[in-house]
Amino acid sequence: MGKILDGKGLSDKILNKLADSxxxxxxxxxxxxILVGNNPASExxxxxxxxxxNKIGIKSVVYKFDxxxxxxxxxxxxxxxxxxxxxxxxxxxxxxPKHIDKFKVIETISPQKDVDGFTLYNFGRVALGLKPHCYPxxxxxxxxxxxxxxxxxxxxxxxxxxxxxxxxxxxxNIFLKRNATVTICHSKTKNLAEITNRADILVAxxxxxxxxxxxxxxxxxxxIDVGISRVDGKLSGDIDFDEVFDKVAYxxxxxxxxxxxxxxxxxxxxxxxxxxxNH
Amino acid sequence: MGKILDGKGLSDKILNKLADSxxxxxxxxxxxxILVGNNPASExxxxxxxxxxNKIGIKSVVYKFDxxxxxxxxxxxxxxxxxxxxxxxxxxxxxxPKHIDKFKVIETISPQKDVDGFTLYNFGRVALGLKPHCYPxxxxxxxxxxxxxxxxxxxxxxxxxxxxxxxxxxxxNIFLKRNATVTICHSKTKNLAEITNRADILVAxxxxxxxxxxxxxxxxxxxIDVGISRVDGKLSGDIDFDEVFDKVAYxxxxxxxxxxxxxxxxxxxxxxxxxxxNH
Numbered sequence: 365m366g367k368i369l370d371g372k373g374l375s376d377k378i379l380n381k382l383a384d385s386x387x388x389x390x391x392x393x394x395x396x397x398i399l400v401g402n403n404p405a406s407e408x409x410x411x412x413x414x415x416x417x418n419k420i421g422i423k424s425v426v427y428k429f430d431x432x433x434x435x436x437x438x439x440x441x442x443x444x445x446x447x448x449x450x451x452x453x454x455x456x457x458x459x460x461p462k463h464i465d466k467f468k469v470i471e472t473i474s475p476q477k478d479v480d481g482f483t484l485y486n487f488g489r490v491a492l493g494l495k496p497h498c499y500p501x502x503x504x505x506x507x508x509x510x511x512x513x514x515x516x517x518x519x520x521x522x523x524x525x526x527x528x529x530x531x532x533x534x535x536x537n538i539f540l541k542r543n544a545t546v547t548i549c550h551s552k553t554k555n556l557a558e559i560t561n562r563a564d565i566l567v568a569x570x571x572x573x574x575x576x577x578x579x580x581x582x583x584x585x586x587x588i589d590v591g592i593s594r595v596d597g598k599l600s601g602d603i604d605f606d607e608v609f610d611k612v613a614y615x616x617x618x619x620x621x622x623x624x625x626x627x628x629x630x631x632x633x634x635x636x637x638x639x640x641x642n643h
Numbered sequence: 644m645g646k647i648l649d650g651k652g653l654s655d656k657i658l659n660k661l662a663d664s665x666x667x668x669x670x671x672x673x674x675x676x677i678l679v680g681n682n683p684a685s686e687x688x689x690x691x692x693x694x695x696x697n698k699i700g701i702k703s704v705v706y707k708f709d710x711x712x713x714x715x716x717x718x719x720x721x722x723x724x725x726x727x728x729x730x731x732x733x734x735x736x737x738x739x740p741k742h743i744d745k746f747k748v749i750e751t752i753s754p755q756k757d758v759d760g761f762t763l764y765n766f767g768r769v770a771l772g773l774k775p776h777c778y779p780x781x782x783x784x785x786x787x788x789x790x791x792x793x794x795x796x797x798x799x800x801x802x803x804x805x806x807x808x809x810x811x812x813x814x815x816n817i818f819l820k821r822n823a824t825v826t827i828c829h830s831k832t833k834n835l836a837e838i839t840n841r842a843d844i845l846v847a848x849x850x851x852x853x854x855x856x857x858x859x860x861x862x863x864x865x866x867i868d869v870g871i872s873r874v875d876g877k878l879s880g881d882i883d884f885d886e887v888f889d890k891v892a893y894x895x896x897x898x899x900x901x902x903x904x905x906x907x908x909x910x911x912x913x914x915x916x917x918x919x920x921n922h
Binding site: 467484485488492494518527529533540547548549550554559 | 798806812831838
């Protein structure tokens, strides 16, 4: 009964369109990526982003720093990139080592180059329901995917499980702006299953494999799975896909769901920033 | 069965404490208020704020502009006040005339003097769960009142009806930071009564007199009424007070509930800004 929301398919379509547009118009967008330390997951993410850039004609430059690099070095690098007219977007791969103040680093990025939409300026505008320079990539990808399948959002009960700064919080604000009734749940929520059971659209963004089980989900709901964990060598989302599949109207798979949509949004953002700059 | 959350009483207590502190320490905080046009409600609000300032020893200076004043004149006035070391807080009374861009005006206020917490910097920090220079006054007043009565917030289902930039949105973020499970409802919400009926703490901030009726409220709930309207010459909140009173655990009255708490928060914010500046 469930239908797959094919994030991979839509992502490929978007990337192809972007590649065509870049080629036809002779655009030369450049994304700067800052990577500090040797977190293996971060290295994978950065390499996925680099590959997407290469594929569609965005130049990517990775600035790699040692785990012990002083904060001031990172801040100076960002300031230099802010000034550099050849750079359109600046992405700092999170998490950062503990001795570095994440908020200070993010706030140093010029909002006009903040391709992840993490600065207070862009985050705050999203929270106010105003257009930012860039929407954060995962929430943007989720909305793009829902819109592709013409899923109505206005008036729907949306439940977001997880309140991270990069997914849960901005996503709740975007759904609110789209006239959904939004509930945001987290580790301190009581009777979670009762709340998720009322969701027309349920987003799981917690990072616990198969946390959302069939009895937590309403018949005919639309499920968005942002989680991605490796369990016994196999990738798994936050939703028990096999268990819920027959019950729901739509669901995003893991992999090939929200992950590729996040990458597509990052590429869209980079190109939008490029166009907004004077070249 | 219901108990009154006595906003007026707590507000008086706070104002007395602030007055003592200002007198004892020989503080000289100054609040600048910008009022554009002749909106009668705005004139009342400004005069209430002035009176509170006078009462506790905060100097208030009202900059009154004609309805047709050009936006640039207002922006220049704010820039001047930003530079003026004698000014601690800047408040622009809303609403502004339609030819003036509210967001531009607010963004011109220095975040360090943004006594209402409306700038993207302060609003964004609240949305991220970080400490702003100032919390917006009404949400701050609500939390202060709940805390005074030792009402637990963590794990509670909080429903906020109304998604304004100055009450609903920041309030939802503050409750989220305090580990409540937060639902935000608005004019496009379907089955509102069903949702409000699940609220342990229900906040009405919509501006429709007696909109929340007894059948929309759970037994033993805690009700916060932010609305204030004049009906047949009598002030009324968004909640049908008489109808719900026997059903609920606590409720804020209108008047003498959240209104005075908002003023108390504004005074607290002004003094906090004063202390944070070099005098």
